[in-house]
Amino acid sequence: MDYYRPVPGTQVEDLETPCLLVDLDAVEHNFRVVADTYRDTEVKMRQHTKNIKSPRLALMQIETGGTVGGVCTAKLSEAEVMVEGGVTDILIPNQVVHKDKIARMCALARRADMKVCVDNMQNVQDLSDIADAYGVKIGVLIEVDTQMGRAGVRSNEQGVAIAKLAESLPGVDFRGVMSHQSLMEYKGEEDRYDVGRQTIQICLDVKNAIEAEGIAVGMVSSGETFTIDVATTIPGVTEVEGGTYALGGTTYDYMKDYRMANKVMGTVISTPRSGVAIGDAGLFALSGLGADSVEDHPEITVGEMLDHQIVLKSDGEMPLKVGDKFKLIPDYQDMMINRWDQYIGIRDGAVEQVWDIPGRGCTQ
Amino acid sequence: MPEAKPHSHFRCQKKNKDVAKLGMKNTVVLFADSVPTCTHRANLSCHTQISGLAPKRSQHPHLVDSTLPVCYCFSRLLKEGVSLAFPTHEEPLMERPIFKPIGTAEEALDTPALVVDLSGLNQNIETMHSFFRSRSVGLRPHVSGHGSPAIAHMQIAAGGTVGGIMTATLGQSEVFAATGFDDIFLANLVTAPSKIARLCSLARRVNMTVAVDSAANVSDLGEASVEAGVTLNVLVEINTRRDGMGVAPGRPALELANAIVGEEGLHFAGLMTYEGSIRAEGDELVSESKKWIQQVLDTREKLEKAGLDVEILSVGGTHNYEIAGEMDGVTEIAAGSYALMDEGYRTYRPQFVNAAKIMSCVTSMPEAGNVITDAGRKAIGGDTGNPGIPTLPGGEVRGLSAEHGGIDLDPSFDHGLSLGDRVWFVPNSIEGCVNLHDYMHVIRNGKLDAIWELPARGRYR
Numbered sequence: 019m020d021y022y023r024p025v026p027g028t029q030v031e032d033l034e035t036p037c038l039l040v041d042l043d044a045v046e047h048n049f050r051v052v053a054d055t056y057r058d059t060e061v062k063m064r065q066h067t068k069n070i071k072s073p074r075l076a077l078m079q080i081e082t083g084g085t086v087g088g089v090c091t092a093k094l095s096e097a098e099v100m101v102e103g104g105v106t107d108i109l110i111p112n113q114v115v116h117k118d119k120i121a122r123m124c125a126l127a128r129r130a131d132m133k134v135c136v137d138n139m140q141n142v143q144d145l146s147d148i149a150d151a152y153g154v155k156i157g158v159l160i161e162v163d164t165q166m167g168r169a170g171v172r173s174n175e176q177g178v179a180i181a182k183l184a185e186s187l188p189g190v191d192f193r194g195v196m197s198h199q200s201l202m203e204y205k206g207e208e209d210r211y212d213v214g215r216q217t218i219q220i221c222l223d224v225k226n227a228i229e230a231e232g233i234a235v236g237m238v239s240s241g242e243t244f245t246i247d248v249a250t251t252i253p254g255v256t257e258v259e260g261g262t263y264a265l266g267g268t269t270y271d272y273m274k275d276y277r278m279a280n281k282v283m284g285t286v287i288s289t290p291r292s293g294v295a296i297g298d299a300g301l302f303a304l305s306g307l308g309a310d311s312v313e314d315h316p317e318i319t320v321g322e323m324l325d326h327q328i329v330l331k332s333d334g335e336m337p338l339k340v341g342d343k344f345k346l347i348p349d350y351q352d353m354m355i356n357r358w359d360q361y362i363g364i365r366d367g368a369v370e371q372v373w374d375i376p377g378r379g380c381t382q
Numbered sequence: 383m384p385e386a387k388p389h390s391h392f393r394c395q396k397k398n399k400d401v402a403k404l405g406m407k408n409t410v411v412l413f414a415d416s417v418p419t420c421t422h423r424a425n426l427s428c429h430t431q432i433s434g435l436a437p438k439r440s441q442h443p444h445l446v447d448s449t450l451p452v453c454y455c456f457s458r459l460l461k462e463g464v465s466l467a468f469p470t471h472e473e474p475l476m477e478r479p480i481f482k483p484i485g486t487a488e489e490a491l492d493t494p495a496l497v498v499d500l501s502g503l504n505q506n507i508e509t510m511h512s513f514f515r516s517r518s519v520g521l522r523p524h525v526s527g528h529g530s531p532a533i534a535h536m537q538i539a540a541g542g543t544v545g546g547i548m549t550a551t552l553g554q555s556e557v558f559a560a561t562g563f564d565d566i567f568l569a570n571l572v573t574a575p576s577k578i579a580r581l582c583s584l585a586r587r588v589n590m591t592v593a594v595d596s597a598a599n600v601s602d603l604g605e606a607s608v609e610a611g612v613t614l615n616v617l618v619e620i621n622t623r624r625d626g627m628g629v630a631p632g633r634p635a636l637e638l639a640n641a642i643v644g645e646e647g648l649h650f651a652g653l654m655t656y657e658g659s660i661r662a663e664g665d666e667l668v669s670e671s672k673k674w675i676q677q678v679l680d681t682r683e684k685l686e687k688a689g690l691d692v693e694i695l696s697v698g699g700t701h702n703y704e705i706a707g708e709m710d711g712v713t714e715i716a717a718g719s720y721a722l723m724d725e726g727y728r729t730y731r732p733q734f735v736n737a738a739k740i741m742s743c744v745t746s747m748p749e750a751g752n753v754i755t756d757a758g759r760k761a762i763g764g765d766t767g768n769p770g771i772p773t774l775p776g777g778e779v780r781g782l783s784a785e786h787g788g789i790d791l792d793p794s795f796d797h798g799l800s801l802g803d804r805v806w807f808v809p810n811s812i813e814g815c816v817n818l819h820d821y822m823h824v825i826r827n828g829k830l831d832a833i834w835e836l837p838a839r840g841r842y843r
Contacts, residue, residue: 019840020843022843112786113746115801116493116802138746167752167788169786285573287571287627288573288595290626290627299842301765302813305759306764306765322624353784357818379818379819381757382492
């Protein structure tokens with residue numbers, strides 16, 4: 019664990035590196051965009067905390083607006099961190115199957131509205147038995163596989179069967195349906211909308227099939243940062259699970275309204291050959307999907323990443339000298355955030371606040 | 383209606399007053415330390431049931447094999463009119479991470495869990511260190527291969543080493559200096575003034591060795607060490623196979639060595655290269671290893687002709703220690719992965735066993751042959767490739783996402799796998815994996831024997 023906590027007022031160029039910077043203006047801007055986008059819509063944001071790992075940032079979005087008033091967490095231990103930090107409405111868009119974990123989730127349900135996704139009848143039965151014994155209610159949503167090939171029911175019939183079971187059992191409260199999309203391969207804006215609508219429709223089909231059996235479907239939690247705007251155009255969707263929008267990643271380069279808020283700052287430690295600079299932030303600090311460009315230096319490309327160094331290259335003369343600081347723009351940021359213990363919050367070129375990242379490593 | 387009394391086994395002695403304070407009849411009080419993990423086969427006779435369900439968690443480690451959780455049993459009691467009371471919010475309901483008592487069966491640990499098999503670890507250390515015990519060349523364990531001071535102490539105690547360790551960052555060096563290591567070779571460049579100050583501070587307490595690849599850095603280190611009144615051991619890093627740091631072999635290295643010798647506060651200690659882990663076998667491994675290491679040995683000769691004493695020549699790693707260790711002029715080998723091993727080295731280094739695994743839980747089996755587990759890139763690491771799953775025949779890792787691991791399972795194997803079952807992954811890169819965890823579960827004979835912290839995790843600075 020690292021304990022880097024620079025004094026507020028420290029200039030960015032005086033920080034020790036590598037360190038994880040959060041541009042406070044940018045993240046506040048991003049939260050306001052969400053508040054504006056979802057102000058008058060039926061659908062609201064349910065921020066995914068896997069990308070931030072911080073209850074502080076989650077509560078900032080809830081306070082700014084546009085949300086359902088809660089978050090989703092990738093795992094139970096991440097939910098525990100969020101509840102501890104003051105969030106009281108949690109959806110785990112994932113399965114909690116081990117009985118020890120279900121018991122923990124029931125303990126948590128005494129302090130927060132806990133909801134979890136299911137795709138299996140036995141899992142629903144286990145949730146019911148244990149929650150009933152605890153005297154709590156666990157909300158369940160049916161996970162629908164759209165195109166990930168991961169968890170989730172594969173047909174309307176499966177969804178209806180699980181919904182009926184959940185309706186009939188004590189301890190569980192049937193809430194709705196959920197699906198996740200990852201449209202990494204989209205070809206242009208039109209395609210993103212088309213594929214986004216098609217995949218979300220698969221989830222809505224299950225909802226319609228369940229409602230046809232006379233069971234109310236309160237929640238349709240569908241979409242993520244890729245469909246953050248698409249979801250607002252589809253009636254029936256009640257919430258969007260956006261994560262990357264908060265701090266930004268270049269994978270989501272179409273999101274012109276949002277600003278890049280997280281960067282890893284490094285320092286050049288060697289310029290061994292012409293056109294090459296070695297920086298002090300490597301694979302461990304960034305992850306293999308961590309960074310592909312350097313802020314303000316389009317001429318620099320990222321070469322090999324060693325465990326603790328990054329090789330920066332330039333076709334012409336390398337503008338960075340030993341001792342120069344540089345900021346790496348993340349690609350897939352949630353893997354990167356998970357490797358850090360503190361956010362260094364920056365405004366106007368100086369440290370304003372330092373926030374711990376208590377959800378780091380919470381993969382359980 | 384059956385009457386249920388609070389049973390002494392359900393609570394800790396210090397909590398007796400709380401039970402009395404509740405003053406409820408027909409109530410079974412369950413405390414957090416007995417609720418979340420105890421499982422027990424139900425026996426429907428209510429009174430004897432309560433007695434029968436009494437074991438404390440520490441006496442009841444067989445969690446996974448039992449069929450029904452305690453709370454399930456108590457729902458039967460509820461239906462028979464017995465009410466349940468739970469600890470108030472002031473009671474600590476859980477701790478995070480969820481620690482389990484020593485002696486807990488491996489399968490009962492919270493998942494995903496980094497688990498280390500002690501016998502495998504000991505076997506690997508014996509295999510590696512016995513090679514060096516009979517030779518003049520020494521081993522310098524690279525602690526990035528496990529991140530654990532406990533394992534590093536085992537490595538030094540096993541003999542065959544130079545008596546010190548290798549580290550990758552200054553922050554990591556500080557942690558290992560504070561946990562009892564007095565000879566630390568930081569195989570990295572330290573250039574920022576604030577970091578040079580930290581390095582000199584460390585050098586006041588332990589024997590510090592550091593690498594350089596530029597004359598300007600030599601001059602900065604020299605100035606700072608004189609001011610701090612310490613001596614830094616400095617090696618010239620030579621760039622060979624990797625496109626990274628280091629000066630070219632030969633004349634540039636000689637010039638830099640001369641610059642070090644000219645600094646009052648610095649001691650010229652020798653030469654190093656990191657040729658990178660060469661994933662090859664047989665003759666190819668030998669020729670590839672010798673090709674790069676020979677460049678350093680040639681440079682050594684050049685320096686010695688110029689009258690410089692090269693005490694340390696550090697090359698090699700887990701991938702080629704037996705080849706590098708036989709080359710005249712090599713004084714030490716820096717190796718780290720051998721202790722715990724990983725999937726990346728498995729086929730190339732069969733003399734070592736996989737002692738570290740990530741234990742995961744099956745969370746979804748949405749269709750035949752498709753298994754989803756709760757361990758993904760954030761728990762296993764995936765920067766260098768997919769992990770292995772040696773304990774699941776017919777299984778193949780389809781890929782890792784951030785939070786999930788997907789496995790394709792050959793349906794012709796009858797695994798009897800169901801939700802909640804455990805699946806063990808061997809990480810592709812052990813360094814990358816331990817960088818994600820704050821502690822490891824040490825397992826002896828299938829049971830939890832110790833929890834070792836990884837205090838240098840995240841110390842990139």
